[in-house]
Amino acid sequence: MKKMKRLAFVVVMVMLASILFACAPAEAPQDGNTPEDAAQGSVAVEAEDTNGDGIIKIGVPVFNLGHTYWVSWVDEIEKLAGEKGFEVISADSKFDAAKQVNLMEDMIAQGCDAIILCPVDPGGVGVVIKEAEAAGVRVILSDLDVVDGDGNHVASGLVGIETYETGKLEGKWAADYAKEHFDGKANVAVLSYPAEQPCLDAENGFLEGLKAELGEENVKAVIMNGQAETEKGMTVTENILSANDDINMLWGANVECTLGGVAAMESRGMTQEDAVACAFYTNPDVMNLIQADESMFKVTMHLPPRIMADTAVDMALKAVKGEEFEYEIKVPFELCDKTTVGSLMEE
Incomplete structure (x- = not known):
C-alpha cells in the first residue's frame, strides 16, 4: 500500500508538468577537451560586449519550462550569468515552434550577442538562425543540429547528445535484467514518441541493445505512441x-x-517481480523511486543539465569573442540505476 501511495504521489506531481521535448562515451573534441573541461572552461572566459552597451547578453528561448530538465538547464545558465557578469534574457517556448521563432526574433531585436536554444522544430528554425548569424548574433544549439538544404551548419556551435548509443546501453542493461529475472525473454511494451527524433533514436537503440544481447527471437516489442504524457x-x-x-x-x-x-501495470496487480520499467531521460522524482527500490521502475538515462548548460555557455562566450572551438561537443548520458542514483543525485 505504501508503494502504491508513493507511486500515485509521483504520478500526480508529474501530471502537473508539461511533456518533455526527449551513457555512450562522449566524442572528445580535437583539442582534447571533455564536456566537463568545456563546462569548467566557461568559468575562465571573460565576457566581452559586442553591442557597446557594456554587458554581453545571451538570449535563451527555452524548449519547455514545463519539464524539470529544462528548468534545471536554464537555472544553470542564470547561475553562470551571476558568476560571470553577463545578462540572460530567457523565455519559455512552451514546446511551440512558432513561439520559439518569435522569441528569437525578439531577442535579436533586444540586442542579444548570442542565443542558446534546443530547437522545437529543427526544420523550421533555420531561417531565423541565419538572420541571427547575419546580424552578428551567435547561435549555439543544444541537443539537435540544424542544417540548410546543402547540409551545411547554420549555427555557430552544437552541444550534442548520442541518443542511439544511449538507448543501446540501456537496452543492454535491460537484457541483463531479463537474463536474471525473466529467463532471457523480453516482452516489451514500448511507449514511443515519434514526434521527437532523439526519442525515436533512443527507442531504436534500446531495442537493438536488447536483441544484440538476447537474440531477436527472444525479444517481442509492442509499440504504441505514448505521446510523452502520463495519462496517455x-x-x-x-x-x-x-x-x-x-x-x-x-x-x-x-x-x-x-x-x-x-x-497501469500496478493497477492490474503487477509488481517488480512481474515486470521492469525503463525510461529515456529522468527527473528527481523518478530518481527517488529508483533509490527507494520499491517500484518496478529500475533504470533511466540521466543527461546532466549542468554540463549541457555550462558547455553551451562556454561555446557562446567563445563565439562572441571570436575564439576558435570545435563545432560540436557531445555530452554523454549516464546510466541511472540503484548502483549509480545516489551519486547522480548529489550532482
Whole structure:
C-alpha cells in the first residue's frame, strides 16, 4: 500500500508538468577537451560586449519550462550569468515552434550577442538562425543540429547528445535484467514518441541493445505512441496489456509516459517481480523511486543539465569573442540505476 501511495504521489506531481521535448562515451573534441573541461572552461572566459552597451547578453528561448530538465538547464545558465557578469534574457517556448521563432526574433531585436536554444522544430528554425548569424548574433544549439538544404551548419556551435548509443546501453542493461529475472525473454511494451527524433533514436537503440544481447527471437516489442504524457502512457499501456498477457518489460520515451505505464501495470496487480520499467531521460522524482527500490521502475538515462548548460555557455562566450572551438561537443548520458542514483543525485 505504501508503494502504491508513493507511486500515485509521483504520478500526480508529474501530471502537473508539461511533456518533455526527449551513457555512450562522449566524442572528445580535437583539442582534447571533455564536456566537463568545456563546462569548467566557461568559468575562465571573460565576457566581452559586442553591442557597446557594456554587458554581453545571451538570449535563451527555452524548449519547455514545463519539464524539470529544462528548468534545471536554464537555472544553470542564470547561475553562470551571476558568476560571470553577463545578462540572460530567457523565455519559455512552451514546446511551440512558432513561439520559439518569435522569441528569437525578439531577442535579436533586444540586442542579444548570442542565443542558446534546443530547437522545437529543427526544420523550421533555420531561417531565423541565419538572420541571427547575419546580424552578428551567435547561435549555439543544444541537443539537435540544424542544417540548410546543402547540409551545411547554420549555427555557430552544437552541444550534442548520442541518443542511439544511449538507448543501446540501456537496452543492454535491460537484457541483463531479463537474463536474471525473466529467463532471457523480453516482452516489451514500448511507449514511443515519434514526434521527437532523439526519442525515436533512443527507442531504436534500446531495442537493438536488447536483441544484440538476447537474440531477436527472444525479444517481442509492442509499440504504441505514448505521446510523452502520463495519462496517455497509462491508457496505451492498458491497451497493450489487454492484448498481451506476457508483457514483462516497459520502455518509455520519457519518465512521464513511463510513470503512466507503471501505474497501469500496478493497477492490474503487477509488481517488480512481474515486470521492469525503463525510461529515456529522468527527473528527481523518478530518481527517488529508483533509490527507494520499491517500484518496478529500475533504470533511466540521466543527461546532466549542468554540463549541457555550462558547455553551451562556454561555446557562446567563445563565439562572441571570436575564439576558435570545435563545432560540436557531445555530452554523454549516464546510466541511472540503484548502483549509480545516489551519486547522480548529489550532482
